[in-house]
Amino acid sequence: MKKITIYLSIFLMGFSSLNAQKIDRKKVVQRHNIVNVKADTLSTLTVGNGKFAYTVDITGMQSFPEYYKNGVSLGTQSEWGWNSFPNKENYKFEETLKPYDFNNDGRKALYSVQLKEPERNKGAVEYFRVNQHRLQLGNIGIELTKKDGQKAKISDLTNISQKIDLWTGIITSEFSLEGTPVKVWTASFQNSDKVGVKIESDLVAKGKLKVFARYPSPTGQFLDDAAFYGNENDHSSKIVASQSTQGLIQHQLQSTDYYTQFNFTEGKLREAGKHYFVYEPSSKNKIVELSVEFSAKNPKSGRTLFADAEKESTSGWKNFWESGAAVDFEGSTDPRANELERRVVLSEYLTKVQCGGSNPPQETGLTFNSWYGKPHTEMHWWHGVHFALWGRPEILEKQLDYYFRTFDKAKKLAERQGYKGVRWIKMSDNEGNESPSSVAAFLIWEQPHIIYMTELLYRNSKDKKVLEKYKDLIFATADFMADFATYDKEKNRYNLGKGVIPAQEVFPAKDTYNPTYEVAYWDWSLKIAQEWKERLGQPRDKKWDDVINKLAPLPVQDGVYLSTESAKDSFTFPKWMTDHPAVLGALGMVPESQKLDKKIMKNTLDIVWERWNWEHTWGWDFPMTAMNAARLGLPNKALDALFMNIQTNTYLKNGHNFQDKRLRIYLPGNGGVLTTVAMMLEGWDSSTGQFPGFPKDGSWKIKAEGFKKMP
Secondary structure, three states, X not given: XXXXXXXXXXXXXXXXXXXXXXXXXXXXXXOOXXXXXXXXXXXXXXXXXXXXXXXXXXXXXXXXXXXXXXXXXXXXXXXXXXXXXXXXXXXXXXXXXXXXXXXXXXXXXXXXXXXXXXXXXXXXXXXXXXXXXXXXXXEEEEEEEOOOOOEOOHHHEEEEEEEEEOOOOEEEEEEEEOOEEEEEEEEEOOOOOEEEEEEEOHHHHOOOEEEEEEOOOOOOOOOEOOOOOOOHHHOEEEEEEEOOOEEEEEEEOOOOEEEEEEEEOXXXXXXXXXXXXXXXXXXXXXXXXXXXXXXXXXOOOOOOOHHHHHHHHHHHHHHHHHOOOEEEOOOOOOOXXXXXXXXXXXXXXXXXXXXXXXXXXXXXOOOOEOHHHOOEHHHHHHHXXXXXXXXXXXXXXXXXXXXXXXXXXXXXXXXXXXXXXXXXXXXXXXXXXXXXXXXXXXXXXXXXXXXXXXXXXXXXXXXXXHHHHHHHHHHHHHHHHHHHOEEEOOOOEEEOEXXXXXXXXXXXXXXXXXXXXXXXXXXXXXXXXXXXXXXXXXXXXXXXXXXXXHEOXXXXXXXXXXXXXXXXXXXXXXXHHOOOOHHHHHOOOOOOXXXXXXXXXXXXXXXXXXXXXXXXXXXOHHHHHHXXXXXXXXXXXXXXXXXXXXXXXXXXXXXXXXXXXXXXXXXXXXXXXXXXXXXXXXXXOOOOOOOOOOOOOOOOOOEEEOOOOEO
């Protein structure tokens, strides 16, 4: 009888595994391949590898950068490409500092803010905000000549058909010029800052199709759209080597120089104008291949062409899609299912291309500059957490290199303000050089992110090596957090603030204390830091415990959580109901804590939903609201939040989260979608049942594999 039972168990296990069919990942990915049939400035496509990206128009290259500059611009950016304008006035960073004593405790903390006067200090502020700035490395496009000898415009192109195969990362573009077809294949190398292209057309042999390289100037503005060709005397470019199958261009700017290495089918590279170079293929061919590599140093790599890029891209993307998690919503009757799957797949692609380096990405990735190209560490949660939840922790781990590299500067920032530990810099370049900002200087919600993200890495492996690797970062972060909390003798508690601008940035630092989200996040993160102490066999930190035990309660009034304790009119004063509804992050982004009452949070969600000015929000606010609803057991509300019909919740044809005419792409929105979907599928530590964030009414048919729970 025992043997029969064993055989029956084995049979049933096999039967079960047959029914639990694996997801056909290739099918899921490829059903969201993007097809363009016209020149839409918001539908450009990007290839890249996480550290380098190249965005193309309908020709498969960057042939018309000025036409696209107000859309999803035709950028070429890398992690290493930075520049600074000359500091002709010899400004010192200290000239951006202003002392504050928010709590009247004798602390003269120095903050780098946007001083308006005197003129000297104002100039220093502007200089250090602009410098360093991330570079647009150059436009690489197709120069087309019509029969009358005039250069073709984008309006001259007909029979447009462009497609990206997301499974391979290869773009195929077809169009005609005056009846002559052109076909272009584009792919990015996965291990270098290099793009490969193949072009097929009779125009090549006729000398009517060439490839150009054009070097724009840095704009020095908030946004750099890769198409500013002024100030041409402020930089120089020249050919330093040229052969029949290779060419090398050196581009020199104010504080940096770099190289562009061309490998190509037989032809020649020549200078055709100031900062404008042309590769002229031999008339023997109608098919040409080339690779273009950008490098901070004279590149030493061997000769490569499109075939090499194609091989690397196909292999690299196959490995990516077959790793980690996947979800398939096919067969669902909810009309939003296919769109959610589209947003998921395209967000996976975009975040892999734009955010896979060794730094927190800038909010517009490697496409065009926003905030001068600088990363914002408070956004790192939205850029990085999803990688761990989707079973790709190695990408998140790579991003965390930034914190080791900038540790000493973060420590000096804390010391400058009289605090222990490290205060992570909100807006900086990749080396942690601070940018003056009257908002960024007072934000604190970026502080616990490193604890949250490293905790995800530890949960993924339960390997003590993770604890050893990151312990110094975690403990120094917790030291600052505990020291930053201000002791209130009268109430025998610790407050966060005054001197805080919350994630909801509308509140003034001088008046604000105990924002709900930050208090909840502080509480959870300090407790996790103590767990790290215990896991490593170390004694608990007494100061951390004192703050944990006496941290101010989440502020409540009339049965709802206030955005901040200092704003009793959180839901009656119009200004306080704009920007991020961060009060909802206290349950969603942050796990449920003993401080939190879910009934009160449900009331808070209701009042936020009803009264908030949703037109004045950002792309990650909708995923944050969805996470809150999911943890409250409201899956339909969670989906409604993800699909709220608001401009900043728009996801373009190419998958980018559109905000407005200034900020046409916004990658925190993409990361938010991925984080929220992972949470709704796999759940969180206290959740029960399968797919806890989705309705159980039969409208969703779901296959999911490889996801990790949220804390």
